[in-house]
Amino acid sequence: MINKIVTLEEAMSHIKDGMTVMIGGFMAAGTPEKFMDALVEKGVKNLTLIGNDAGWPDRGIGKLLINKQAKKMIASHIGLNPEAGNQMNAGTLEMELVPQGTLAERIRAGGNGLGGLLTPTGVGTIVEEGKQKIEVDGVEYLLEKPLKADIALISASIADKRGNLYFNKATKNFNPLMATAADIVIVGAEKIVEVGEIDPNDVMTPGLFVDYMVEV
Amino acid sequence: MINKIVTLEEAMSHIKDGMTVMIGGFMAAGTPEKFMDALVEKGVKNLTLIGNDAGWPDRGIGKLLINKQAKKMIASHIGLNPEAGNQMNAGTLEMELVPQGTLAERIRAGGNGLGGLLTPTGVGTIVEEGKQKIEVDGVEYLLEKPLKADIALISASIADKRGNLYFNKATKNFNPLMATAADIVIVGAEKIVEVGEIDPNDVMTPGLFVDYMVEV
Amino acid sequence: MDAKEIIARRVAKELKDGDIVNLGIGLPTMVANYIPKDMDVMFQSENGFIGLGPVPEEGKEDEDLVNSGGQPVTIVPGAAFFDSSVSFGIIRGGHVDATVLGALQVDEKGNLANWMIPGKMVPGMGGAMDLVVGAKKVIISMTHTAKGKHKILKECKLPLTAANQVDMIITEMGVMEVRKEGIILTEINPEYTVEQVQQATEAKLIIPKDLKQMEI
């Protein structure tokens, strides 16, 4: 079996300036916090970040924004980290705001090889700007395109050595979706156990999606 | 808490002639077999059946076909029940063959309020007949429409009294998807336990999707 | 009783036994406090679970269990966790019976604006756009005016969250239903006259013959 367990440094070595990086979690719950700290220290720049939200100024994705490491962000909510709005208004951070359900589906589509999806969400709002509208059986939908990334940084409560993942409570959120949608998937696992310790019925993300794991 | 547990007879009383019925399972694994028997006995006619396959002549969805209760079937594979092909060739059963992954996504789209999805599967084959082709970023996709049903008949290994479901091993297949996509969702559960006996992390279908349950 | 309590108490009366409900952040959250003990209402938290319970006792917070505002919460028996695509599948797919949201502006066509003030507040739409499009019943709960300025308008001026989706508006002054013909004042708080309510409303209110006293 290929060893996927690496050091924090090895894991972070895959992340380069200008890359598109998906970051799991929802208001920092389920965000791999150690990876945020390591990226701040590493100082990679011009990242395009994809995440549900901008976190808090001192927690989650917010740390990378405060440290001005992103040129663009794709998120559904940035209200609890004023830095995101400030950089957006100053024109130093390009911001693409996406309805949360659409964001989830776009990432899922990216990971699942779909060319896009039709959603009623956003019809009649500024979200429809620049998008194709398609009528199906008399109802109008927006065509939303898939999202993919170079890197996904996700967190898991338990991982086995094959990379099978288990998420505790509300830490699941975007993590299993992002695990499918990036060229390199790096997991910050609270606990890494032997193969077989997670019941095959209860695996939430199969190990085939995981490239590297760090016990954090 | 509303009581969702009913008798087999009560559960089957919701199924009427001419209805569209989704049936979970994959080659009869995870198909609610008791419901098949009950429907054969009840003799409802002119059903449109949606399922992965036509089962076997004596197991799964196949029983309903043998008993000539369907006017139409939407499935991905019918090769292991010759009766399906015979009725199709005789013109007494309208057959819509759908690639398995597309069938799963169409049911999911129906349950998730999406207007459709774009898939590369089937491009350049007879599956594309009558479908809109949409190009996204230079690649051609088929627009596949959502599927919904009047009734979903699914099976679960464990259900709690709220309708939270757990599927054992390969019985999961289409069951959690169909649970989202029908007006009335009826579960044949091998075991019904008290609320709380399924860990909230391990619930595979939340009870909110379930209308009726029968212990089978 | 202050305005917010009046509103929350009245909204609670709109919910029915067995309902699946999503409450927005702020005032809508208060609604949970006024659900009768013998009524079974399950609250969905769009970050990934059904069965949202009260705020935990101090010292008993679980960092894996937060609501969509990132605040510590608890779950009730029968809860279930899921990822963000399932969460919004529930929402967009019409499996949420009611959503209760605040508003910046709402108009007589049922348009809602509650997610941004251009040049000022741009927190992002989060899950609001999906909720308003997907929930079976959209209830706006808010104070009738903002510092004397109208919020119930002939036509929203702020960017919309969704078009034509609002079903009901509940304020401290009364209960309004949004129908094809316009906004109907169905109940009035006896502390106000019809004239006062109309004066606080830009849209022309339709006053039915059987205008009722607001049930609180």
Add this chain to the structure above:
Amino acid sequence: MDAKEIIARRVAKELKDGDIVNLGIGLPTMVANYIPKDMDVMFQSENGFIGLGPVPEEGKEDEDLVNSGGQPVTIVPGAAFFDSSVSFGIIRGGHVDATVLGALQVDEKGNLANWMIPGKMVPGMGGAMDLVVGAKKVIISMTHTAKGKHKILKECKLPLTAANQVDMIITEMGVMEVRKEGIILTEINPEYTVEQVQQATEAKLIIPKDLKQMEI
């Protein structure tokens, strides 16, 4: 060694350590028998799991654990179960390294026909269309001709499973790669001459200078 064993042994050599592989029903299934013991290959079963193991001993069958042909199977340590939408997300999303499938016909453009004979056999495409479109490498494993009739054609005559997706054809006569310029015979079974292989093939084979002996 019979033709099927030759083919299965040679296909096995195409698989690499760490690969995720989906084997079609029939001849392709035999490939699993020839994977070196020290090589880590995980087999996906499209009905909903990764980690397909050998056929169970008699009397140890589990009706909840079948393959996509509905036959009893086992799982290996590190397996994981999932629903059909996840299963085909894995397939369509490019997370399967190789799929090994049989064919009725295959042509020099990489077109494949393996799911129906109009007027005769209409089993349905099952998961084949998704697999051929989604897998990183599509390997056709089959006997070179069918009762003396050509199967490797200039142009498929039967309804296609997918267009332009076949990467490699392995028969008892040799190994062929499908490239832009046509079908290249890269390896030949020393029991045959190039002329014999060409005679058994309708498409014009490109014979490279470094034509190798087929590794078995």
